[in-house]
Amino acid sequence: MSSDESDDGGPASSTAEAGAAGSPAPDEMYCSNCGSVIDADAEICPDCGVRQQSATDEKNAAVSFVASLVVPGAGQVYNDQVGRGIAMFVGTAVMDLVIVFVAGILTFIVIGPLFLLLIPVVHVAVAYDAYTQAEKINDGTITP
Numbered sequence: 001m002s003s004d005e006s007d008d009g010g011p012a013s014s015t016a017e018a019g020a021a022g023s024p025a026p027d028e029m030y031c032s033n034c035g036s037v038i039d040a041d042a043e044i045c046p047d048c049g050v051r052q053q054s055a056t057d058e059k060n061a062a063v064s065f066v067a068s069l070v071v072p073g074a075g076q077v078y079n080d081q082v083g084r085g086i087a088m089f090v091g092t093a094v095m096d097l098v099i100v101f102v103a104g105i106l107t108f109i110v111i112g113p114l115f116l117l118l119i120p121v122v123h124v125a126v127a128y129d130a131y132t133q134a135e136k137i138n139d140g141t142i143t144p
């Protein structure tokens, strides 16, 4: 009994290395934990199971703060909160004018110039708003 069934020596078609984990397609990305190429919409990496932070929605709260400190509302615009940014810009401009106006009226009183100290307070408050909004966006508490 000599079963002669051996004939698997041929060069089998081994072209299965085309889809290796190389460069991600436009709708793919690297896992933030293990580096595997995964779907860009994936919330959890199928390889390591770590939740992904979608990079497109991630806001740098410090950038938001500084931006709104330089130009009131710019940080909110950076957060994709354009309407809020415009409102902050207009609101800050109005507040500044009112503060300067009141300080001008009260300039003959000692506390008059002190009103000008409210200007940086308003600007920092707007910047702080941008900061907290960015953190809430990152937490998923709100969407821009």
Ligand SMILES: [Zn+2]
Residues within 6 Å of the ligand: 031, 032, 033, 034, 035, 036, 045, 046, 047, 048, 049, 050
């Ligand atoms: Zn992973």
